[in-house]
Amino acid sequence: MEKALNVPTMAECQAQGKLPEVLFWVGCAGSFDDRAKKITKAFAKLLQASGVSFAVLGAEEGCTGDPAKRSGNEFLFQMQAMMNIEVLNGYGVGQIVTTCPHCFNTLKNEYPGLGGSYQVMHHTQFLKNLMDSGRLKVSGGSFRGKKITYHDPCYLGRANGEYEAPRALLSALESELIEMKRCKTRGLCCGAGGAQMFKEPEKGNKDINIERSEEAIETGASFVATGCPFCNTMMTDGVTAKGAESKVAVMDVAELIAKAADL
Amino acid sequence: MGAWPSLSNVIFALIFGAGVGYFTFNMRRLVALIKKGRPVGPVAHKKERWRNVLYIALGQSKLVKRPVSGLMHVLVYLGFVIINIEVLEIVIDGLFGTHRIFQFIGPAYGVLIGLFEVLAVLVFFAVVIFWLRRNALKLKRFWSPEMSGWPKKDANLILYFEMVLMGLFLMMNASDLSFQQLNQGNWISGSIYSMIQDWPQAQLHLIERICWWTHIVGILGFLNYLYFSKHLHILLAFPNVYYGRVTPAGQFENLDSVTEQVKLMMDPAADPYAAQPEGTVPEKFGASDVTDLTQVQLLNAMTCTECGRCTSECPANQTGKLLSPRKIMMDTRDRLMALPKEGESKQLLDDYISRDELWACTTCNACVEACPVSIDPVSIIMAMRQYLVMEQSAAPSELNVTMSNIENNAAPWPFNQQDRGNWINE
Ligand code: SF4
Ligand code: SF4
Numbered sequence A: 001m002e003k004a005l006n007v008p009t010m011a012e013c014q015a016q017g018k019l020p021e022v023l024f025w026v027g028c029a030g031s032f033d034d035r036a037k038k039i040t041k042a043f044a045k046l047l048q049a050s051g052v053s054f055a056v057l058g059a060e061e062g063c064t065g066d067p068a069k070r071s072g073n074e075f076l077f078q079m080q081a082m083m084n085i086e087v088l089n090g091y092g093v094g095q096i097v098t099t100c101p102h103c104f105n106t107l108k109n110e111y112p113g114l115g116g117s118y119q120v121m122h123h124t125q126f127l128k129n130l131m132d133s134g135r136l137k138v139s140g141g142s143f144r145g146k147k148i149t150y151h152d153p154c155y156l157g158r159a160n161g162e163y164e165a166p167r168a169l170l171s172a173l174e175s176e177l178i179e180m181k182r183c184k185t186r187g188l189c190c191g192a193g194g195a196q197m198f199k200e201p202e203k204g205n206k207d208i209n210i211e212r213s214e215e216a217i218e219t220g221a222s223f224v225a226t227g228c229p230f231c232n233t234m235m236t237d238g239v240t241a242k243g244a245e246s247k248v249a250v251m252d253v254a255e256l257i258a259k260a261a262d263l
Numbered sequence B: 001m002g003a004w005p006s007l008s009n010v011i012f013a014l015i016f017g018a019g020v021g022y023f024t025f026n027m028r029r030l031v032a033l034i035k036k037g038r039p040v041g042p043v044a045h046k047k048e049r050w051r052n053v054l055y056i057a058l059g060q061s062k063l064v065k066r067p068v069s070g071l072m073h074v075l076v077y078l079g080f081v082i083i084n085i086e087v088l089e090i091v092i093d094g095l096f097g098t099h100r101i102f103q104f105i106g107p108a109y110g111v112l113i114g115l116f117e118v119l120a121v122l123v124f125f126a127v128v129i130f131w132l133r134r135n136a137l138k139l140k141r142f143w144s145p146e147m148s149g150w151p152k153k154d155a156n157l158i159l160y161f162e163m164v165l166m167g168l169f170l171m172m173n174a175s176d177l178s179f180q181q182l183n184q185g186n187w188i189s190g191s192i193y194s195m196i197q198d199w200p201q202a203q204l205h206l207i208e209r210i211c212w213w214t215h216i217v218g219i220l221g222f223l224n225y226l227y228f229s230k231h232l233h234i235l236l237a238f239p240n241v242y243y244g245r246v247t248p249a250g251q252f253e254n255l256d257s258v259t260e261q262v263k264l265m266m267d268p269a270a271d272p273y274a275a276q277p278e279g280t281v282p283e284k285f286g287a288s289d290v291t292d293l294t295q296v297q298l299l300n301a302m303t304c305t306e307c308g309r310c311t312s313e314c315p316a317n318q319t320g321k322l323l324s325p326r327k328i329m330m331d332t333r334d335r336l337m338a339l340p341k342e343g344e345s346k347q348l349l350d351d352y353i354s355r356d357e358l359w360a361c362t363t364c365n366a367c368v369e370a371c372p373v374s375i376d377p378v379s380i381i382m383a384m385r386q387y388l389v390m391e392q393s394a395a396p397s398e399l400n401v402t403m404s405n406i407e408n409n410a411a412p413w414p415f416n417q418q419d420r421g422n423w424i425n426e
Helices: A010-015 A027-032 A034-049 A066-071 A074-090 A101-110 A123-132 A164-172 A208-218 A229-241 A253-260 B007-034 B046-058 B067-083 B085-096 B101-105 B107-135 B150-174 B177-182 B189-196 B201-228 B230-242 B256-266 B295-303 B309-313 B325-345 B355-359 B366-370 B377-391 B397-409
Strands: A022-025 A095-098 A119-122 A147-150 A223-226 A249-252
Touching: A022 A034, A027 A034, A027 A229, A034 A123, A034 A229, A034 A249, A034 A253, A066 A074, A066 A101, A066 B377, A066 B397, A074 A101, A074 B256, A074 B377, A074 B397, A095 A101, A095 A123, A101 A119, A119 A123, A123 A164, A123 A253, A147 A164, A164 A253, A208 A229, A223 A229, A223 A253, A229 A249, A249 A253, B007 B085, B007 B201, B007 B295, B007 B325, B046 B230, B067 B085, B067 B107, B067 B150, B085 B101, B085 B107, B085 B201, B101 B107, B107 B150, B150 B177, B150 B189, B150 B201, B150 B230, B177 B189, B177 B201, B201 B230, B230 B295, B295 B325, B295 B377, B309 B325, B309 B366, B325 B377, B355 B377, B366 B377
Parallel strands: A022 A095, A095 A119, A147 A223, A223 A249
Antiparallel strands: none
């Protein structure tokens, strides 16, 4: 039941004189990475299906500066932040939702000190609210009874204490949620954070994403759910490297819900 | 009891004074070292901080997340603290020539000493188990490269200290004839006494005196050992937890010095050629040495217990990278302690912490989460990365590419910003 996506930009909204309920911050991965774009679309479909009025910044969005900051380049980070804040404040944005925990963390925690205070939510938190208020119907569909394991993104879990929203959504899928041994506060990183995504790993005896993917595969789950485009890449690569891609699919929580709803 | 002060009272006073005096001297040295860091100013969220002190430091809430070692640690800690109430009595007795002065409180005294004795036995055995975990079971986190040499010896010395002190306490009670004859509170020492009660009185008295003196000298020695040991955490854990992070772990501090410059750069009205006001030294970005770190970061380093919980959760360390958050803390402390001696001939970066370690961190915060005393190794790693990138332009080359992409196209990859919305219609 493919329905055409109708995603306006803030500029278009402003031209029509109506402010959307929420700004969908797509992020760099969500905009440009082929795999992450699917997550972006799945989430946009869910927003549309729930009747949420939303918009994106489109060409006016720029990297939040997270990788620059975590690389140690505070200058570049603050330049990006100031430019984004100017745009966001210009539109009078109040609420932001994003599918990337890194954008989420930066916008929520590091922008206020630079003059950008918004109510920022991760998409799993936003979807859970929609589900709780009855605007979004989440049911199992093809995932009923399937084994799913959830990988906690560091910047959603430990960094911001959100462990429950994604799990609540997964259990609403009527799936069987199997936890990895290292989960929640003790969840193992996928290896992408701190700008590692953009460089070769330092010398060691194993890549972190392989270690984590092995743990995910060991649970016997057929799906690895994530809530971060970078975790998604890392885990997909890890599962493929272990030759398990035919048995285990790595999917974002939003993709699972959208697929279950046949969107 | 002879005339006061007797020779032994004087000797006691001298030893006690020397012990407390040297300890005070070292604590002042410690404070002076920590003050070499950048001041942090008054902190907010006071209520939450006191709550943390209560739960995390006193209640050891993070420690018991690993139940076996956690609960034993609580036992040793409580036992040790409670038994040390006894030290107060020893000090009064020693100074004034009294014997078991607190006996005046009546039968409660017996119960108190009895409890101390039970605790002493429990502490003794817990410490033996700790020793076995380190030396016989060889738990991985105690056998990392940074744990060879002094740190390993230090950990064992502390355990021996505690075993001996507990043993002396029990033996002191067992050989104290008047205490045994009273038969109140000798719950444990009573059975030792039954084995030695036939010995001549004078010999028992001598044993009692030897134990009494060694015990108090041992305690003073232990007190003075703290400054040179990871055991300092029994004092510093409290202020350290108080100053620990109360904001979300993902929130990294924004550098105010950078904000000023960025604002200037972005302000079209600002004069880019304006000279810096006279006498201002351009601020150094990030940290290449301990003096560039904040006082809280230095307090962190001095507090580290070397338990290795951080390192055992670190994804980089678990996959064989050089990075160990515990080593980051130990290096920072070692450099700080050596600062008066080494001066500028060495620095934290390169001489202690290598770049490979710094670039292996994923900023996942697993170490911060795991630390039982609210230490934040990531903040030091970040400060040193800031120095490398902003002062030395020494980022790994791939990151330089990433950063120039961000600068030019507002994305870490070479895509055009105009195309950010293309996914909508793809
Ligand atoms: S934040 Fe860095 S040092 Fe700490 S556990 Fe994660 S990778 Fe290791
Ligand atoms: S930083 Fe904390 S967890 Fe790591 S060794 Fe020191 S005390 Fe233990």
